[in-house]
Amino acid sequence: MKNRLLFKTVSLLIVLAMLMLGLSMIQDVVKDRIRNRDYAVQSVVSSLAGSQTLIGPALVQNCTETTSNPNGKKIEYTTREFQRQLLPDSVSHNANAAMEERSRGLHLINAYVLHDQIQASFSNADQFSLPPSATGATKATVSCGKLYLSFALSDPRGIRSATVEANGKELNVESGTSLEYYSKGIQSEINPATLKKGEPLSISLKLQLLGTERLAFTPIGAENKVTLTADWPHPSFGGSFLPARREVTDNGFTANWEISSLATSASTAFTRQQGLCRSGYGDSETDYTVTSAARAAASGNGPCLETMNTEFVNPVNVYSLSDRATKYGLLFVILTFVAVGLFEVMKKLRVHPVQYLLVGSALCSFFLLLISLSEHLGFATAYVIAASSCVALLAFYATHILGSIKRGLPFAAAISALYGLLYVLLQLEQTALVVGSIALFAVLALVMICTRHVDWYAFGRGDNDAPAKAVADKELA
Structure with a gap:
């Protein structure tokens, strides 16, 4: 067939399209498993507690100004x-x-019990001992309600215990806060008559709190210090401020933040009761309902409540790694087809498009094996088992379609090298692009070197080639 090269090219493009469809379906499976994992997290959150954001403490008093207007x-x-x-x-x-x-189910969720000892100082608390002045009206009176020390939380269901002391005196703790938009949390009533002029109000709050996956603090004071220790060796620090000092070991970590009000607009955002800078106030449906003003602030149209975040992440996320692996799937198939094509051109063999399809299907099955096994065995073990199984299958099949074991074993070695390269790329985050680019360039150089003497016109006419079995029989004869 004079146009055999064109026919082969079109056939392989059709095969690639079919394999792309298969890879797309496998990617859908990975996304479905990710959704299942997210559903499992939300299921635990709905019955336990969500990620926690600590806001406060602050002194709050609701007042009413009444003005008489003769008419x-x-x-x-x-x-x-x-x-x-x-x-x-x-x-x-x-x-x-x-x-x-x-x-x-199959999913593990990182929960934590937080033991937090909070110290706060208010130097001008004595201003609450007298009602505020009216706003210029001659016939206006101001009356104020109870004075509360309010401490907001994103999910108060996680509270196990809380004690509050003011100047060494223990106070009663109530559920909720007097803040309109940060209404979830705890509060304690303070008698304004006990606030003496010129004496600061010292607050001590001991909190035992349950949460999942993430913990955040808000720097609403003039000076803010946070010391956080945990027995988790894989923290991820984020938010608006990174720790000033941190020490991470195999047994856990210690992190310290020191934030001045000069470096943050959190106090302004709190006074205006705006939302968190990242996604409003809270991260899930169990958190606060975000107001339109909070959404505007979070989107950059006003000050937002900055936080110091710590996420307790798993070092190996099998779902993100599997998702990244499937994105390399098409490239993986093309490189394998290049290897088969090199044998076909160099050894003057004939490999049918159906055989290419079967080889590609084996490669696609690797990604499905990877995601299913990694949920039970861990990613590294699942990768070794899935890759070894596919290499063994392809080595056996290549030995027959390429005509001899001398060709099957080098082909298997090339596939093993591809699996090794893929694993390295998955472990690299910052340098994956440069390593992948160098590897692709090396493959292209190898193909060009190996085919530099090939007469592509003769190959297109189908001269001097035969099915692999016939070549193998000729070699044995």
Whole structure:
């Protein structure tokens, strides 16, 4: 057939299209497993507690200003409600997170029990001993309600215990806060009469809190210090501020933050009751409902509440690695076809497009084996088993389609090298692109060197080639 090269090319393109469809279906399987994992996390969160964001403490008092306006023989009254707030001069957290793994089906979720000792100081707390002045109206009076120390949490279901002391005196702890948008948390009533002029108010809050996967602190004080220790060796620090000092060992980590109000707009955002900078106030449906103002702030249209985040991540995420592996699937198939094509051209063999399809199908099955086994055995073990199985199958099949074991073994070695390269690329994050680019260039150079003497016109006419079995029989004869 004079146009055999064109026919072969079109046939291989059709085969590649079929394999791309198969790889797409496998990617859908990976995404479905990721959704199952997310559902498992949400299932645990809905019955346990979600990620925790700690905001506060702050002094809060709701007030009402009433103004009398004479209108002929009648007197009309107008009221204005407002809230007095005082943020601390200094806040310090001495926190320890003890990790607890929770499971849902095949999936493990990182939960923690946080023991946090919080110290806060308010230098001007005595201002609450007197009601505020009216806003210029001659016939206005101001009345204020109870004074509360409010401490907001993203998911108060995780509270196991909480004690609050003010100047050494223990206070009663109530559920909820007096803050409109940060309404979840705890609060304690403080008698304004006990606040003496010129004396700071010292607050001590001991909190035992349950959460999952992420922990965040907000720097709303003038000076903010956080010391966090945990028995988890794989932290991921984020938010608006990284730790000033951190030490990570095989047994856990210690991290320290020191944030001044000069470096953050968190106090302004808190006073305006805006949302968190990343995704509003809270990360899941169990967290606070984000207001339109909070959404505007989070999108960059105003100050947002900055945080110091710590995520307790797993060092090997089998789903993200499997997802990355399937993205290399088409390249993997093409490189394998190049290897088969080299044998076909160099040894003057004839490999049918159906045989290419079977080889490609074996390669696609590797990715399906990888995701299914990694859920039970871990990624590295699953990768070795899946790769070894596919290499053994392809070595056996290549020995027959290429005509001899002398050709099957080098082909198997080439496939093994591809699997090794893929594993290296999956382990690399920052340098994966450069390593992959160099590898592709090396493959291209190898193909060009091996085929530099090939007469492609003769190959297109089908001269001097025969099925692999016939070549093998001729060699044996």
